[in-house]
Amino acid sequence: MSYPYQIKSLEEYHAAWKKSVEDPEKFWGDIAANFQWKKPWERVLDWNFKEPSVKWFEGAQLNITENCIDRHLHDKANQPAIIWEPNNPNDPQRILTYAQLHLKVNQFAHVLKNNGVKKGDRVCIYMGMIPELAIAVLACARIGAIHSVIFGGFSAQSIADRLQDAKSEFIITCDGAFRGPKDIPLKSVIDDALVSCPFVKTVVVYMHTRTPVSMINGRDIWWEDEIRKIEQKGNPDFPAETMDAEDPLFILYTSGSTGKPKGVVHSCAGYMVYTNYTFVNVFQYKPEEIHFCTADIGWITGHSYIVYGPLSAGATSLMFEGIPTFPDAGRFWDIIDKYRVNILYTAPTAIRSLMAFGLGPIQNKDLSSLRVLGTVGEPINEEAWNWYDEHIGKGNCPIVDTWWQTETGGVLISNMAGITPAKASYATLPFPGVQPILVDEKGNEITENNVTGNLCIKAPWPSTIRTTYGDHERCRTNYFATYENLYFTGDGAFRDENGYYRITGRVDDVLNVSGHRIGTAEVENAINMHTGVVESAVVGYPHDVKGQGIYAFVIYNGTHGDEELIRKDITATVSRIIGPIAKPDKIQLVPGLPKTRSGKIMRRILRKIAEGELENIGDTSTLLDPSVVEDIKNGKI
Numbered sequence: 247m248s249y250p251y252q253i254k255s256l257e258e259y260h261a262a263w264k265k266s267v268e269d270p271e272k273f274w275g276d277i278a279a280n281f282q283w284k285k286p287w288e289r290v291l292d293w294n295f296k297e298p299s300v301k302w303f304e305g306a307q308l309n310i311t312e313n314c315i316d317r318h319l320h321d322k323a324n325q326p327a328i329i330w331e332p333n334n335p336n337d338p339q340r341i342l343t344y345a346q347l348h349l350k351v352n353q354f355a356h357v358l359k360n361n362g363v364k365k366g367d368r369v370c371i372y373m374g375m376i377p378e379l380a381i382a383v384l385a386c387a388r389i390g391a392i393h394s395v396i397f398g399g400f401s402a403q404s405i406a407d408r409l410q411d412a413k414s415e416f417i418i419t420c421d422g423a424f425r426g427p428k429d430i431p432l433k434s435v436i437d438d439a440l441v442s443c444p445f446v447k448t449v450v451v452y453m454h455t456r457t458p459v460s461m462i463n464g465r466d467i468w469w470e471d472e473i474r475k476i477e478q479k480g481n482p483d484f485p486a487e488t489m490d491a492e493d494p495l496f497i498l499y500t501s502g503s504t505g506k507p508k509g510v511v512h513s514c515a516g517y518m519v520y521t522n523y524t525f526v527n528v529f530q531y532k533p534e535e536i537h538f539c540t541a542d543i544g545w546i547t548g549h550s551y552i553v554y555g556p557l558s559a560g561a562t563s564l565m566f567e568g569i570p571t572f573p574d575a576g577r578f579w580d581i582i583d584k585y586r587v588n589i590l591y592t593a594p595t596a597i598r599s600l601m602a603f604g605l606g607p608i609q610n611k612d613l614s615s616l617r618v619l620g621t622v623g624e625p626i627n628e629e630a631w632n633w634y635d636e637h638i639g640k641g642n643c644p645i646v647d648t649w650w651q652t653e654t655g656g657v658l659i660s661n662m663a664g665i666t667p668a669k670a671s672y673a674t675l676p677f678p679g680v681q682p683i684l685v686d687e688k689g690n691e692i693t694e695n696n697v698t699g700n701l702c703i704k705a706p707w708p709s710t711i712r713t714t715y716g717d718h719e720r721c722r723t724n725y726f727a728t729y730e731n732l733y734f735t736g737d738g739a740f741r742d743e744n745g746y747y748r749i750t751g752r753v754d755d756v757l758n759v760s761g762h763r764i765g766t767a768e769v770e771n772a773i774n775m776h777t778g779v780v781e782s783a784v785v786g787y788p789h790d791v792k793g794q795g796i797y798a799f800v801i802y803n804g805t806h807g808d809e810e811l812i813r814k815d816i817t818a819t820v821s822r823i824i825g826p827i828a829k830p831d832k833i834q835l836v837p838g839l840p841k842t843r844s845g846k847i848m849r850r851i852l853r854k855i856a857e858g859e860l861e862n863i864g865d866t867s868t869l870l871d872p873s874v875v876e877d878i879k880n881g882k883i
């Protein structure tokens with residue numbers, strides 16, 4: 247498979263971008279012609295951002311799994327589709343060729359169907375990073391069920407919220423997951439979640455860690471038992487369901503500025519075309535290369551650049567179960583050495599945490615197979631960028647800094663490896679089809695360069711968010727109503743004299759902790775569940791490794807013992823309600839919170855204090871009780 251739409255020079259990039267803006271229908275229609283359709287489209291694009299309504303390739307029919315698997319069988323049947331490296335380096339690796347992946351996805355699609363899953367049903371997947379997670383995702387897509395993958399670090403309460411929101415009656419999980427030295431009992435977390443989700447009819451359990459589980463008769467079934475039934479029938483192929491271009495492919499929950507996560511919905515055709523296009527162009531993928539994206543499939547990066555982008559391009563995708571520091575901080579480099587990895591796509595937080603171990607873990611590791619490095623998830627500081635460039639890329643590998651979001655489905659702003667220029671800490675230029683603009687607070691476009699503004703996008707790209715599940719109005723108000731006729735990203739950005747973009751971070755109440763999005767309101771809600779808490783306010787502060795840390799100001803009613811005890815208790819509560827990723831890094835007990843006369847908490851002030859800018863708090867005259875600020879400053883930790 248070659249990629250006729252792979253951009254090969256800076257001139258080609260500029261020409262492609264221009265064409266994509268002048269005639270998006272022709273531009274994307276030509277690219278889409280490289281995929282396998284059951285029926286061609288009648289119209290490439292129809293949109294308005296008012297409702298919003300975004301429709302790509304309307305009238306077309308397809309199944310994304312035929313594009314990700316079946317169409318590679320004639321020439322890549324024996325090429326690895328997925329290489330799996332286990333958490334424990336002494337356990338056996340697994341390789342699934344395209345032929346084997348085809349077999350397993352077909353088998354599991356039968357299992358889903360035999361257990362009553364139909365097109366349009368929502369299937370929740372809560373698993374560790376094992377090949378069966380990718381198989382489950384693809385099997386859902388094959389039968390037209392809408393998958394909703396929940397990251398294995400979320401708590402029972404978070405799962406229950408998502409199950410209720412999506413009304414998922416079907417769950418796929420494992421007994422447990424290995425993450426570094428830990429063994430996480432996923433099935434038992436599901437059991438806890440299901441106490442408040444009586445509508446769940448079936449739970450399929452894959453045995454991985456051999457952690458004891460309790461299986462409920464009539465509800466819980468074993469993955470392997472179900473597969474055996476299909477084998478007994480001789481493993482018949484599963485004809486891929488015919489999907490309309492705009493049928494939903496998946497839901498992925500993400501945090502916003504309110505307390506309740508949003509179910510971001512992506513649809514089949516546009517998402518397929520755009521993740522493939524960006525995968526092929528960002529990384530300049532060459533057939534047979536090994537692509538290692540270190541994200542978890544529980545996040546959008548894993549959906550788009552472990553599963554759908556690489557597989558639709560017939561690539562070899564390396565999937566790693568563990569964490570970068572287990573059994574030691576050389577693990578990524580061991581994996582690159584072992585499999586001769588060509589592309590490494592990881593997060594700044596991982597780079598920073600590995601930097602802290604010095605150069606020892608890199609010594610004697612052969613990294614010469616690397617051709618391209620990538621980063622995603624948060625702004626990368628120059629120090630980390632330079633370390634990555636010098637010590638991992640040995641000065642020979644272009645670094646792509648890819649800016650995008652759960653809602654955008656694929657990369658929107660990034661350099662293309664070796665093709666368009668890189669600049670440390672800049673995502674640089676928009677992808678073909680992407681029209682970023684900066685606006686001021688009032689929504690006026692800022693046209694000059696060397697300016698900062700709120701980052702918006704003018705027109706749809708194929709994997710634009712289509713809706714927030716079950717609540718289209720929420721999608722409109724969140725993304726399309728702040729500024730008229732624009733998609734608002736929630737990020738601020740600086741544009742330099744060359745038109746390169748540097749993302750400066752969120753401008754809303756969303757934190758980015760180790761590349762994970764966490765809403766301050768969600769953390770506050772969780773903290774407030776504790777009966778010792780009167781009120782709380784959560785803000786972010788700069789953190790050397792995580793990018794942002796979570797700082798909680800809490801009014802304590804004194805009923806739960808001393809300060810240390812209540813802090814521990816609050817941390818445990820957040821872990822239980824949301825998951826360990828949302829645990830506050832700092833908890834300061836305060837006598838009051840800075841509020842305006844109308845009762846609104848002035849987070850600006852709290853942010854300054856959390857950042858340690860005690861001298862430079864700004865105007866406090868509109869506060870109900872300005873003296874509270876002094877108290878908080880004095881108690882700063």
Ligand code: WT7
Nearest residue numbers: 547622623624625647648649650651652749763
């Ligand atoms: C937010 C989206 C997209 C996959 C991972 C996160 C921040 C993402 C970059 C980057 C600076 C970045 C933004 C964005 N972000 N990539 N290259 N440089 N910031 O997905 O959880 O939806 O978070 O991550 O703030 O809005 P997500």
